[in-house]
Amino acid sequence: MAVTIRDVARASGVHVSTVSRSFSAPHLVNPETRTRVLAVAEDLGYRPNRAARALTTGRTHNLGLIVADIANPFFPPLIKAAQAQARLRDYHVFVADTDEDPKAEEDLIQTLTKQVDGVLLCSPRLTNRTIERLREEIPFVLVNRRVKGMPTVLMDVGRGARLAVEHLTELGHRRLAVVTGPSGSWTSKEMQEAAAAMNEVDVVFLGPNPPTVAGGLAAAADVVASGATGVLAYNDLVAIGLIEGLAERGVEVPRDVSVIGVDDIVAGRLSRPKLTTIAMPTAAAGRIAVDMLLQSVDAEAATGVTMLETTLIVRESTGEART
Amino acid sequence: MAVTIRDVARASGVHVSTVSRSFSAPHLVNPETRTRVLAVAEDLGYRPNRAARALTTGRTHNLGLIVADIANPFFPPLIKAAQAQARLRDYHVFVADTDEDPKAEEDLIQTLTKQVDGVLLCSPRLTNRTIERLREEIPFVLVNRRVKGMPTVLMDVGRGARLAVEHLTELGHRRLAVVTGPSGSWTSKEMQEAAAAMNEVDVVFLGPNPPTVAGGLAAAADVVASGATGVLAYNDLVAIGLIEGLAERGVEVPRDVSVIGVDDIVAGRLSRPKLTTIAMPTAAAGRIAVDMLLQSVDAEAATGVTMLETTLIVRESTGEART
DNA sequence: TATGGTTCGGCAACCGGTTGCAAAAAGTAT
DNA sequence: ATACTTTTTGCAACCGGTTGCCGAACCATA
Structure with missing residues (x-):
């Protein structure tokens, strides 16, 4: 036919x-x-016929892209950019969703392995050991996760966190809280370390929390209890949930507490108050990750770390500390 | 190896x-x-080795899933459900994004055709002719688009729109506006027809508009000019943008104007005021669409239309008309 | 015209499975 | 014990490309 x-x-x-x-x-x-x-x-x-070609060449011309949760608005821009870039190189991208479950993540990688030439692991929650083992099986690139010796694309949350803390201290806040993300999240650890290293401020860490609105809502009680007046949240969803949760307790943002998120998702621009946040260059990360991956697919052993800049975007959820 | x-x-x-x-x-x-x-x-x-198997059987065990815009929060739940269902049947799903461009959509389908056994077209903007022609090439299932004789999964927006209009009239609104979506959108047409068929209310149609927050923002001027006090927006994003745009013009929701969205996306529950909306059974749609698709992949010629119920969720963006 | 070097195209094996056909093995009935 | 089924397994061709190898054709140089 x-x-x-x-x-x-x-x-x-x-x-x-x-x-x-x-x-x-x-x-x-x-x-x-x-x-x-x-x-x-x-x-x-x-x-x-790509299947026939794949049979002899061993190249499927497909890539896998594994994310924790497509519904998290952080990922779609990254996915879109990766797909567009892959298409440019005559590749297709399989997107798969792990529902934030490390077990599912591992299974998915196994299944995918035979069907794709390489895998993009975005914010993986796997252990370092698992990731190192994986290296024998298939070329991959990590996004937002640092494992020594592995090709990686990072966004500089550490710097973002420092900017955020500086912003808060300039506004007069002296007691800060970091609402951390899931355990296993590199981003979360980075934020913590950066914040802990800042002098002249008092920082408490509250977590781990699920990286969702619900997670933020639930964390509100702890934040109130902590007495912090400036908060850096794991991401914008958490920040939005947190603001909601604080409001339920009669704590108003930014009047009583200042909140900063991470990711600069669209919803943050729409919520009230508009969210001050650390913007991540997700589209660039997607493009670069694809190119790095294709390189290591061809070259057998490319390694390297790309660090992308982040920026602090000040909107309405931060304000001067009351004296 | x-x-x-x-x-x-x-x-x-x-x-x-x-x-x-x-x-x-x-x-x-x-x-x-x-x-x-x-x-x-x-x-x-x-x-x-799936490629080898594909070569002899002609089955790749892959499905394509084409959406207008992954970043539109309407789609992720549908995608997740479709992927989960496909995995149950030992299939994988390629997700592709058309950026709301009918041309890109057609190209994408062409490229995908040789690599997948069937395609899910979600809210396609293609012409009926193109869709009919496509039928020769590859099995597919339409979601949120009606073309006679084609296997289809629909969500009953018509009924949703009637519920919305009734809700608004019960609140005393007599002059309504429908902020329509992109031309080519079946959902938009359905809403319009349903609203137009309601008696005893005065309805104007404003559009077409891009199905985004920006689209809603831009439509605010027209809504004000129309003199409507109750608005049914194409989707939640448009509704959120619209509320924002109205606020910029000093029109407050729901005090001055009531707004209803469609889709029940998460952001609608977070925005202020919380959005009254028509909830769509997206996960169910994804599951059912996959099963229908696999059926027509096997059976060579399955056809059928599944209509899923929608519900009106009343939150804070609608209120009594001022007298 | 003979020689050596390129370029071009054909041959055939191969990638890793699937499947129609037939032989072999096992079971059943006569 | 023989003939006939039915079950189980092996054989080999095939799916649709790719690629190493070799010979033919071509070109230039001596």
Whole structure:
């Protein structure tokens, strides 16, 4: 039913190998022959069968992209950018969702392994050991997670956190809280370390918490109890939940407490008050990660760490400390 | 390097065909032999190569899922449900994003066609002609789009719109506006038709608009000009943008104008005022669509229309008309 | 014209499974 | 014991490309 390479060969009077080479090794075939073959192929509507190609070359021309939760608005821009970049390179991207479950994540990787040439692991919750073991199985690139020796794309949350803390101290806040994320999150650890290293402020850490609105809501009680007047939340969803939870307890943002999120998701621009946040260059991260991954697919062993800048965006959820 | 069927055959002293059948046609092989083969396979860590299987069977065991915009929070729950359901059936799902561009959508379908067994088209903006032509190429299921004779999963926005209009009239609103979505959107057309069919109210239609917050913001001026006091927006994003735009013009929701959205996205529960909205059973739609698709992949020609219920969720963005 | 070097294209094996066909083995009826 | 089924297994072709190898054709140089 479908047009195969043999149909094209027959119709253009050459051997199948010539047709094959016309596509995948143009320099090995006479330009005239090649144009004729391509014309016939075009005419017949020939499309190479990727499964067949995969069988001999061992390249599926597919990539896997594993995220903790597609519904988390942090990921879609990254996914879109990765897909667009992959398409540019004639690759496709499988997106899979682990529901924040490390077990599911591992299974998913196993299943995917045979069908893709490489995997992008975004904010993985796996242990370092597991990640190191994985290296034998398939090329991958980590996003937002640091494991020594592995190709990685990071966004500089550490710096973001320092900017956030500085912003809060400039506003006069002296007692801060960091509402941390899931255990296993590199981002969360980075934030903590950066905040802990700042002098002249008093910082408490509250967590771990699920990286969701519900997580933020639940953390409100702890924040109130902590007596902090400035809060750095694991991400914008948590920040939004937290603001809601504080409101329920009669604590108003930014009048009584200042809150800073991370990610700069759209919802943060829409919530009231508009969220002060650390913006992450997610689209750039997606593009770069794809290119790094393809490189290590081809080169067998590329390694490297790319660190992308983050920025503090001041909106309405932070304000001067009351004296 | 990887373990193949031949390795398993050698190690268990049977022919490759027996190994193959142990997996894909168990009833054709002696139970004892089979358990032995499976044990050896397990032992060696054998995993069937899907590309090879695809080559002979013509089944890739992959599905395509095409959405207008992953970043639109309406889609993720649908995607997650579809992926989970597909995994249950030993299928994988490719998600692709068209950026709301019908041209990109068509290209994407073409590229995907050779790599997947079927495609889920979610809220496609293609013309009916294109969709009908597509039928020759690959099995597909439409979600949120009605084309006669095509397998389809719909959510009953018509009924949702009637409930919304009734709700507004009960609150005393007599002049309503419908802020419509993109041209080509079935949902938008349904809403319009349902609203137009209601008696005893005065309805104006404002649109088309992009299905985004920006679209809603931009529509605010028209809404004010229309003199409507009750508004049904194409979706929650538009509704949120609209509320924002109205606020900029000094029009307060729900005091001056009542607004109802569609989709029940998470952000709607977080915005101020909390959004009254028509909830869509997206997860169910994803599951059912996958099953319908697999059915028509197997059966060659399954057709059918499934209509799912919607519900009106009253929150804070609607209130009594001022007299 | 003979020689050596390129370029081009055909041949055929191969990737890793699946499947129709037929032989072998086991079971049943006569 | 023989003939006939039914079950189980092996054989080999096939899916649709890719690629190493070799010979033919072509070109330039001596």
